[in-house]
Amino acid sequence: METIYHIRPFDSTVDTASFCCGQPPLDEYIRRYASQDVKRNVARVFIATPEHDTKQLAGFFTLSAGSVSCSDLPASLAKTLPRYPVPVALIGRLAVATDYQGKGLGSILLADACQKVINASATLAVVGIVVDAKDSTAASFYRHFGFMPLLGQADRLLLPATAFCSLA
Template sequence: MRFKDGSIVIEPLAAHHDRASFTCSNETLDHYIREQAGQDTRRGIARVFVAVAVDDPHRILGFFTLSATSVTALHLPVEVAKRLPRHPVPAALLGRLAVDRSVAGCGLGGILLADAVKRTLVAAQTLAAAVIVVDPIGDAAQSFYANHGFRSLEGPERRMFLMLSARGFKR
């Protein structure tokens, strides 16, 4: 199954969304959407966006979170860091991205990622952000982000980044 244009909507998490039935391959992400996402939204910690089918607007098919962060310029590759100031670089954090098991492998992860990048580019017109960063959970997630143009940051963490430009993202 592939998603057709107009068959899903990506919108902010709201009370009518059924968070309890969401199940992906990671218990931490399941717990987050069920127990923590609403609190993070209310407290202004993260913005949570969910994908729902047009014909079933309560069932969450996938979700992602966005928040503000910064990256130490020293952790960026030299060819990137030399174009940026030495102080922390403003960034957007794609904190979580998950797809329900029932639609895994259908391309929804890429759709969610593209939407997150697009929303970040729009926000970057008002609030400065030079890069979007992710903290992949496991090798499969790291490969997923690499296939979409993300590169590894220098340092001990698995953190990856994507320059916020039209050339950076690979759909």
């Protein structure tokens, strides 16, 4: 039977101690730093739990505001934009627990993040969504969904606003 997930803002009732996604810095982040980032308005953190257990952390992602220099953008996009740094939404971290990987949760989290950005962009303009990939495997996950590497930065990728409506 397909698992149904609830996605909600980070809260202290969820079990972060046993979260393991295969990338220790991301495990460490959700355990030690996520709540501080939320309190300091550095990031919004969203967690996914399976419907049957609202304390079990299956995955999470973070959203923040950011900007990119026009000179870092692919030429096709840069030519449509002003020459100064342009605003973006940043998915700083996205991770799925190893027990839940390969079952569609990563794409659910990415689609949910895109939907949240679409909703926010009605009041706060962004030219796209930027992600920081932790390694080449993560970068290939994002490329699978149409993200393009910023110039000279294989681990920082962008999905233009014109494209992410189709993901959400």
